[in-house]
Amino acid sequence: MGxxxxxxxxxxxxxxxxxxxxxxxxxxxxxxxxxxxxxxxxAIEEDPDAFAGAGEWAADIEEAIRDIAEQxxxxxxxxxxxxxxxFNPDRDTVQLDCxxxxxxxxxxxxxxxxxxxxKANFVKLSDVQIEEALSTANSHGLRVRVDHDMVERLDLxxxxxxxxxxxxxTIRRPWRGVPMTLDVFQRLVVVGRLAGEHHVFxxxxxxIPVADIEALLPHAEVAPTWWDRIKVWxxxxxxxxxxxxxxxxxxALTGAAFATFLWLVISACVLMAVRTILGxxxxxxxxxxxxxxxxxxxxxxxxxxxVHTLVALLSGEEVKEALLAYVFCRMRTDADDGQAPGAxxxxxxxxxxxxxxxxxxxxFDVDDAIETLERLDLFADRGRLxxxxxxxxxxxxxxxxxxxxxxxxxxxxxxxxxxx
Numbered sequence: 001m002g003x004x005x006x007x008x009x010x011x012x013x014x015x016x017x018x019x020x021x022x023x024x025x026x027x028x029x030x031x032x033x034x035x036x037x038x039x040x041x042x043a044i045e046e047d048p049d050a051f052a053g054a055g056e057w058a059a060d061i062e063e064a065i066r067d068i069a070e071q072x073x074x075x076x077x078x079x080x081x082x083x084x085x086x087f088n089p090d091r092d093t094v095q096l097d098c099x100x101x102x103x104x105x106x107x108x109x110x111x112x113x114x115x116x117x118x119k120a121n122f123v124k125l126s127d128v129q130i131e132e133a134l135s136t137a138n139s140h141g142l143r144v145r146v147d148h149d150m151v152e153r154l155d156l157x158x159x160x161x162x163x164x165x166x167x168x169x170t171i172r173r174p175w176r177g178v179p180m181t182l183d184v185f186q187r188l189v190v191v192g193r194l195a196g197e198h199h200v201f202x203x204x205x206x207x208i209p210v211a212d213i214e215a216l217l218p219h220a221e222v223a224p225t226w227w228d229r230i231k232v233w234x235x236x237x238x239x240x241x242x243x244x245x246x247x248x249x250x251x252a253l254t255g256a257a258f259a260t261f262l263w264l265v266i267s268a269c270v271l272m273a274v275r276t277i278l279g280x281x282x283x284x285x286x287x288x289x290x291x292x293x294x295x296x297x298x299x300x301x302x303x304x305x306x307v308h309t310l311v312a313l314l315s316g317e318e319v320k321e322a323l324l325a326y327v328f329c330r331m332r333t334d335a336d337d338g339q340a341p342g343a344x345x346x347x348x349x350x351x352x353x354x355x356x357x358x359x360x361x362x363x364f365d366v367d368d369a370i371e372t373l374e375r376l377d378l379f380a381d382r383g384r385l386x387x388x389x390x391x392x393x394x395x396x397x398x399x400x401x402x403x404x405x406x407x408x409x410x411x412x413x414x415x416x417x418x419x420x
Contacts, residue, residue: 031365032121032159033320034186035358037062040320043357044327050353054327057390062323064397068376069318071401076410077311080116081304083109089199090303102198109200110153113191115414116307120314121365122157122189153193153200159313160186164207182209187313189306202306205298314410318372324350325369326378329387333380343370346385375406 035043041062045055085091086098087109098105117124164184190203301309328349347366355361373379373387377396380386387393400406 031317031363031368033317033324033354033362033364034160034360035320035354037066037316037319037323040323047357051327051331054330057394058323058327060394061326061390061397062319064394064401065322065326065376066315066319067401068397068406069315069322071404071407072318072409073311073315075408076112076116076314076414077307079411079414080109080112080307080311083112084200084202084304084307087198087200088303089201106200110191111417112414113202115410115417116310116314117157117189119317119410120159120310121317122159122187125156125158150195151192152195152197153191155191157189157191158185158187162186164209184209187300189310202301202303203299204301204306204309206300208298321365321369322372322376324364325366325373326387326393328353329373329385330390333386342385343367346370375409376400 041058044051044058048055051058083105085093086095086105114124162184163181165179165181184207185205186207188205188208190205191200193200325346328346343366346369347364350364350366351362354364370385374382377400378387378393380388388396
């Protein structure tokens with residue numbers, strides 16, 4: 001098996017082919033880097049053979065990039081929060097008239113929210129994917145009914161797909177249950193607006209099974225299962241059973257005795273109806289409680305809290321992408337082997353190392369990473385992807401932060417998207 005040297009590392013041919021696979025063959029994690037920035041720094045420090053000397057400055061570079069990324073993200077959070085305040089269902093301040101039409105403000109909010117989610121490496125589910133998920137949904141024995149006429153807008157954004165093991169009770173093992181593997185979305189954001197409502201709800205969940213999506217929707221209602229119906233109707237029928245024998249005897253009754261029997265039957269029917277209705281309400285309440293308890297532990301944030309969390313995720317992704325790009329470009333610059341690999345080679349190198357070091361597959365957003373390095377002025381030769389040395393990089397990063405050179409970067413990008 002052949003090998004190829006890229007950015008100072010040796011890759012097997014199968015690793016090169018896998019990293020250059022078409023996007024359709026990409027794993028569901030897509031552009032999300034499933035490792036914390038501090039863990040990336042530690043991994044670089046613990047691998048001196050691959051990253052000669054990088055362990056001495058990787059932490060400082062990461063911290064300097066993080067300071068700028070957080071400075072840039074602050075402007076975006078301020079813009080999104082300002083627009084969302086009008087549509088926030090948790091708002092507790094006075095709503096004043098605005099000269100901008102509500103539809104225009106709603107369009108701007110949707111554009112900013114989409115930009116924020118995309119930059120945080122979320123992927124939007126298509127209508128077909130949503131329908132497929134809803135058609136197979138079965139949340140822990142719950143049958144959830146969705147009225148699509150109640151929804152004006154509904155977007156589902158996911159980031160990171162993995163598997164988890166849960167125990168499910170069976171007839172053979174009603175108490176301990178059996179282990180079952182489920183596909184889960186590590187992060188899922190619901191952006192929705194009900195018909196006739198002014199508010200827009202935002203919800204962020206963690207580790208949501210693909211088959212549980214239907215139960216997340218606020219307009220969803222728990223539908224009774226066949227077992228629930230049997231219990232409800234069985235309880236109601238029990239109230240009528242006491243007069244079952246009397247019904248047969250009453251056929252031969254006449255006069256006052258028959259009238260008395262008739263009132264008995266009517267009373268039993270009324271009692272049966274009352275017990276059936278109360279049993280249905282108890283069953284529905286129990287199912288709603290089961291759904292609420294299940295989602296309580298998966299819910300991470302709501303409404304304005306989602307905006308703040310997403311901005312933090314966006315900042316984290318920017319830091320990880322820029323750090324990896326700088327380190328691997330620096331390794332190539334130090335190697336000075338005369339090669340001038342392009343963006344695809346950089347992506348190949350990063351993806352291969354993440355897979356080998358952490359056992360996770362992902363698609364490195366190399367274009368975004370290179371754009372960040374260029375914005376931070378860390379290239380010595382942009383065409384050859386050669387970066388300046390760590391001391392010079394730290395100097396430029398500190399000057400960049402103090403001068404607030406790109407603090408409105410995300411804000412301006414989002415505005416450009418809104419105006420497009």
